[in-house]
Amino acid sequence: MSSTTQPACGCGCSGEASIFTPEELQAALASGDEAALDAALTEKLALLRREDVSRPTIFIGTGTCGLGAGAAKTLAAARAWCDEKQVDCDIVEVGCIGLCSAEPIMDVQLPGRARVSFTKVTGKQAPDLLASVFDGVIPTEAVLGQFESRAQQQAWDAVPALKEHPFFAQQTRFVLAQCGEIDPSSMDEYIAHGGYRTAARVLRDLPPPDICDAVEKSGLRGRGGGGFPTGRKWKFALGAEGDQKYLICNADEGDPGAFMDRAVIEGAPHRLVEGMIIAAYAIGASKAYVYIRAEYPLAIERLRTAFAQARAAGLLGDNILGTGFHLDIVLKMGAGAFVCGEETALIHSVEGKRGMPRPRPPFPAVKGAFGKPTVINNVETLANVPPVLAMGPDAFAAMGTENSKGTKVFALSGKVARTGLVEVAMGTTVRDIIFDIGGGIPNGKQFKAVQMGGPSGGCIPEEHLDIEVDYDSLKTVGAIMGSGGMVVMDEETCMVDVAKFFMDFIQRESCGKCIPCREGTRRMLEILHRITRGYRNETETATLERFQGIMYMERLAKVIKDTSLCGLGQTAPNPVLSTLRWFRDEYETHIYERRCPAGVCQELxxxxxxxxxxxxxxxxxxxxxxxxxxxxxxxxxxxxxxxxxxxxxxxxxxxxxxxxxxxxxxxxxxxx
Amino acid sequence: MATVVEASAATDLTAIFARYPDAGRDALIPLLQEIQDTFGYLSLDTIRQVGAHLKLPVSKIYGVATFYNQFRFLALGKYHVQVCRGTACHVKGSAGVLDDIKQMLKIGPGETTSDGLFSLEVVACIGACGLAPVIKVNDEFHADMTTSKLERVFKALKKEAESNE
Structure with a gap:
């Protein structure tokens, strides 16, 4: 019998119950050295880590990307196959491993053998594939690679290692370490992989100022785009006076073309919870919010489960782990406004108001949500916190470049062979990401540019592809790290059209509070529209207007940049300025030769x-x-x-x- | 996706309000979200009731509700078609996908077909960029859309709707 109704491994995957007794949980969390634990507990932990399985286990990636590619059908087919063949096995739903273009991905782990990953397993193919694997034959055409074999496991012959797959070989999986490998709905599995131990240790041994110091020393910077040093932000809030402080996790991933936060939450929600516990303790907050996009239903569901499990285990709520520290986390769903990525706008939205920014200072760390000191951190930043403290600031600071430490997750998409989530150490070149990890441009087309940082960012052309991923170096070519969207464009993409696309987005999302942003972005869009309009039946006045607009465009961009109230407006002209800087010839072809070289602009x-x-x-x-x-x-x-x-x-x-x-x-x- | 319930003159919101006792302004957005989830959209009547519950003027509530893209003031069709217009989808041709859908359904974004079957909505990004261009119908994703794929999807949906009648 397959386990469709029962929790798969008895570990409480689909329920909230933990297989640990309260004493065992305490012991597991308190121990720095697993060898010192008693045998029964060690065995449980090893079982949860699936160092070896007693029954064949099937893993299916059912993140949003997986489901989009048809993972639900694969899952149903696998269950039906197990029932029909009376195979005794476990079926585990895991998060996204990152290689979206290979979804649906199915892994199989047989007792005593290493786990093998298969690509593009549709519902139709699943039964044949399972039958073959259970007979001990790995169909080579569908195989993605095998996981590293542990002590008790025998590796498969002639099956390449997953780690050596070109998509994974150059990655440094740090934040994504557990995504796609563990069951995101099981807290026990997260604990078995070392989870919550850092939070337990920190709450017990480290006073808040020391945590802020350690995080500052590690060089961790905000991963949401701005790149402000996280430790310093925490210190401001810790030092601010107030009877109540708040921590807000910004999971309102509004940048069109970015999905890192969604994947982290879907793949390892407890990692975020642990990071939030530590951050809240470090700044002295007893209440935290997760502000998440309503468009991410699966991530919301996974977070809800994680909160319930953590609360049941005494990791959230009153008197966490007997340390006297209280923390409640409330889930707030964003209602769809890009500007809410701005800190003060987000705070207004949490308070139930229109999400419009206000001038700073006072900064949120001094006067934020409900007038109290508030720290706002991005999902990826918070997911970095537990391992940073576990490995120590110096070890973390050893990764990356001079001013940008650690790793960064990018959402690689667009005209690239392998799309998905890529995590690389800071300092990796953009060329390596696109051509080695991403596999280059498909269909033999020519690379044109890569857009980084979404509507606030810019494009990087071919000649600057050897630039290193780093907060500061990217700025020199007019791009930004941003939240991590990386959209690849080939010769069939029109850069004027891309600029128009972003301007259209920004002018719709402008909150309307300050005039330069509200009016300026709309005027800019109008100018771009005129550039891409056909000239049949154009009057002389219209021609004049068209050229006048073009002449004033750069000046208009500068005014918007200099005089807008918040980050949205101040960066709004970037997509235009950046395409104008690197692809001026394309603009000129549109204007003087009346044609679109890429064949995109409809009227031309x-x-x-x-x-x-x-x-x-x-x-x-x-x-x-x-x-x-x-x-x-x-x-x-x-x-x-x-x-x-x-x-x-x-x-x-x-x-x-x-x-x-x-x-x-x-x-x-x-x-x- | 919640099924759309026809909101009568006075929609009963007591069950929802019971979950927000003594609520303040910060409960406004979650309340509106829950109402929209249950009834499919925000009617004038429900907004008045929310105002009475939270002691907020209706104008303030409309101010908030119209600010955010999520809130709707008209009922949805049976199939809620969301077209992703994120950057990755745009680069892969989602503008064409949107045009095709407009032509097939003969409605624009924000509208519902006269038979009440399809509502069309444009969304900024649904976060499935690796599968661009993507559309979402109710809770189901459809990846790598092309004209012919779209035709198949809508044909299947129309057939499904007919067989249900």
Missing amino acids: RYFTIDQEKCIGCTLCAKRCPTEAIIGESKQAHYIIVDKCIGCGSCAAVCPKDAVLLREFDDEFEATA
Whole structure:
């Protein structure tokens, strides 16, 4: 019987109960050396770590990416297979291992053997794959790699190590260490992997000022974008006077193109809880909030479970672990406003108001939520805290560059072969991330740029790809570390269109409080619209306006930067300035030659039908929204240039790829 | 996704209010979220009741509710189609996906089809960037969308809706 109803391993994976007795929990958390624990407990811990399994265990990645790729069907198929074959095995749902493009990922661990990971296991393939693996044959075409074999395990022959997979080989998995490996809904598994021990030790032995010192010394900087030293922020709040202080974890990952925080919470929620316990203790807060996007239902559910488990084990609530420290964590769901990533706006939202920023000072560390000292830290920052204190500040500071310590998680997406979550040590070059880890650009296309830092960030062109990932060095090329979005663009991406995309986003998300941001971003968007508009029937005034806008664009950008109230406005022109800096020629081609080199800007492109290739299937004529395509059935079709709006829907449906973008010369003649 | 319940003249919110006794201003957003989860949208009537419960003027509540993208003031269709317009999806052609959907359903973002089946919404990012371009229908993700994939998805949904009738 498979374990569909019972908690898989008896460890309380799907429930809140722990397999540890309260005494055992205390002993496990208190011990620095596991060998000193009694045998029964050591055995339990080893079992939870799955050093060896008594029954075959199937792991399925059911994070949001996995589910998007069809992991739910794989899970159902695996369960059905186990039931049908009467196989006694455990099925564990794990978080995301990071390689989104290989989802759904399924791992199998047989007793006495190393755990093997398989890629793109759809519901249809799962039964055959399981049958083969249970017979001891690893199908090589689907294999991703095997985990490192532990003492009692025998490695598989001729199966590559997962660690050596090009996607993982250059990564330093620090924050993501447990994501995709452990069951995120089991607190016991987290404890068996060393979890909550740091919190227990810190609460027992280290006074708050020492924790702040240690974190400051480690060089840990905020991972949400700003890069402010975390230890120093904590010190401000610790030193501030107030009967009540608050800790807020910012999980409102609003940057379109970033999903690190979601993956950390989905993959290892207890890691965040532990980080929050330590941070709250360090600043003297007894109440904490997690402000999380409502768009992340799975992460919310995982956090709720984690809170309930931690509370049941006495790790949250009153008198935590008998130390006299109290902490309550409240989950607040963000209601969808990008500006709430700004600290003061976020505080207003927590208080139930419109999420609009206010001028600083007073800084939140002095006067924050409900007028009390408040520290706001990002998810990744807090997830860094337990290992930083466990390994000691010096060991942590040894990782990374001079001014940026540790690692950074990036969400690698866009036109790159392997998309997913990548964690690298600071100082790794952007080229290594895109071409070695990400596997370069697919379909033989040419790399154009990588966008870092979302709407507040900028693009890095080919010639600067050897830049190291570091808070300060990225700024020199006009990009920022940001929260970690990394969107790769190839020759088919139009940089003017990208700038327009970000400006459109920003002007919609501008809260409207200060004029430079509210009006300025809208004017900028209008200028960009004019650049990408077609010129058929353009009046002379419109032409004048177009050129005037372009002339003033850089000045407008500077005014918005200098005079906006908050970070959103001050960084709003960055996508335009950065594309203008590196891809000025593309802007000029749009303006002077009236064409879009990448063939993206709709009004600047014209299509033609290859008379040789067209088979007259009439699909394009049916699809055309402006009836610009004429031709008899089974005869070659034509496009009437004056009617064509360049939407490209004909090209999308053509079965013979006969619809082509017109070359510039034809286009010029057609419009002249 | 909660099913949409037709809110009658006076929607009974006592069960929800009971979970927020003596609530202050900071309970406003969670309250509105819970109401929207239960009833699908915020009606004028529910907002008035929230005002009475929290002792806040209706204007203030509208001020907050209209500020955030999440809140809706009209009922949703049976299938809530969310099109991700994040950066990664944009680079991979989500603008085309949105155009296709608009053409197929003949509605724009924020609208519902006349048969009450589909509502179209544009969202900033659903955090599944590795699978771009993505759309989400109710709670189900559809990855790597193309015109032909979209046609299949909507065909299947329409069929499902017909067979349920």
